[in-house]
Amino acid sequence: MLDNEKSGNMNNAKSMSIIVTKGSLDWAYPPFILATTAAAMDVNVTMFFTFYGLPLLNKNLDLKISTLGNPAMKMPMMGMHMAMPNLAPMIPGVDRLTTTMMKNLIKKKGVASIEELREAAVESDVRMIACQMTMDLFEFSPDDMIEGIEIGGAATYMEGALKSDINLYI
Amino acid sequence: MAEHVLNAEGLNCPLPILKAKKALKSVPQGEILEVRSTDPGSVADFAAFCNQTGNELLSTSTEGNIYKFQIKRC
Numbered sequence: 030m031l032d033n034e035k036s037g038n039m040n041n042a043k044s045m046s047i048i049v050t051k052g053s054l055d056w057a058y059p060p061f062i063l064a065t066t067a068a069a070m071d072v073n074v075t076m077f078f079t080f081y082g083l084p085l086l087n088k089n090l091d092l093k094i095s096t097l098g099n100p101a102m103k104m105p106m107m108g109m110h111m112a113m114p115n116l117a118p119m120i121p122g123v124d125r126l127t128t129t130m131m132k133n134l135i136k137k138k139g140v141a142s143i144e145e146l147r148e149a150a151v152e153s154d155v156r157m158i159a160c161q162m163t164m165d166l167f168e169f170s171p172d173d174m175i176e177g178i179e180i181g182g183a184a185t186y187m188e189g190a191l192k193s194d195i196n197l198y199i
Numbered sequence: 200m201a202e203h204v205l206n207a208e209g210l211n212c213p214l215p216i217l218k219a220k221k222a223l224k225s226v227p228q229g230e231i232l233e234v235r236s237t238d239p240g241s242v243a244d245f246a247a248f249c250n251q252t253g254n255e256l257l258s259t260s261t262e263g264n265i266y267k268f269q270i271k272r273c
Contacts (some may be wrong), residue, residue: 066213069220070251139211139238149217 044073045195046186049082054092054131054143057085060199061146068153075193076150077186079160082199083167086159086174090144093128104130151177158185202226207236208265215241216248219270223254226272231257234268241266 045067049060060082064074078086085092096102096113103110104127117123135142141149150157157178164170164180171180179185190196205222207215215236226232234245242259245268249256255271 062213065217069213069216070248139209139214141211141214141217145214153217153220 042071042073043195044075044189044193045197046075046077046190046193047196048186048198049076049078049085050080050199052081052084052092054094054128056199057092057143058146060197061085061143061150063197064155065146065149065153068150068155072194073156074150075156075158075186075189077158077160077181079163083160083163083169085143085147086157086178087169088173088175090147092143093124094131095124096127097124104134147175151175156189202230203232205232205234207234207238207241209237211238212240212244216244219245219248219268220252223270223272228272230272232270232272234270236266236268237264239266241268245270 045063047060047064051057060076064076067074084090095118096115097118098115100112100115102113102115104113105111113127118127158181159169159174159178161180161182203222203226205219207218210218215234215238219232219234222234223232234241236245238244245259246256248254249270253273255273257269257271258267259269260267
């Protein structure tokens with residue numbers, strides 16, 4: 030039993046890296062879903078958070094979605110699908126409204142929250158690297174970030190990515 | 200009869216898999232974990248999960264809208 034658990038962290042285990050570049054509520058899902066699932070399947074996972082993906086490591090998450098410029102977004106409504114007018118977010122309060130709609134839908138359908146998935150990632154030893162340059166650029170300090178992450182740059186990412194079986198950019 | 204049962208009803212992808220992985224950690228080797236899920240996607244996902252992790256998927260069955268997976272801990 031122990032040997033099996035250990036082998037998950039040995040060199041012969043598969044590995045995956047994900048560059049996380051987007052931090053809106055909808056775009057936060059693919060990297061966290063894949064990272065946690067891969068970790069559950071004994072894959073060694075590294076996530077590199079850069080640019081707008083970096084705030085996903087903030088202690089307090091306040092994620093939003095915007096329909097701006099997103100004509101593909103269709104929300105279920107009374108048995109039909111309603112395309113969200115993609116210029117409507119110019120009106121104050123519309124993004125807040127669509128975010129609330131999305132969060133209600135997420136809850137109703139038993140989909141995990143990003144907070145939950147992030148906690149699962151921490152618990153399953155997913156390696157999370159905050160991009161140093163982005164921290165400088167947007168003036169984030171390590172105190173703003175959750176515990177257990179690393180801070181590094183492109184070379185730190187590359188070192189892991191060169192040895193990874195799967196590298197994703199999201 | 201499974202000695203250990205995980206109720207993942209009402210949860211969507213990837214939560215049934217994540218919770219199963221966690222639950223399996225406290226299942227002794229050779230014993231069986233039964234996972235109950237309502238997510239139709241979990242049928243394909245538990246097969247893939249077991250295939251990859253070496254745990255044995257003994258059976259998949261349905262009971263109304265509930266999917267039941269018998270997983271033997273490797």
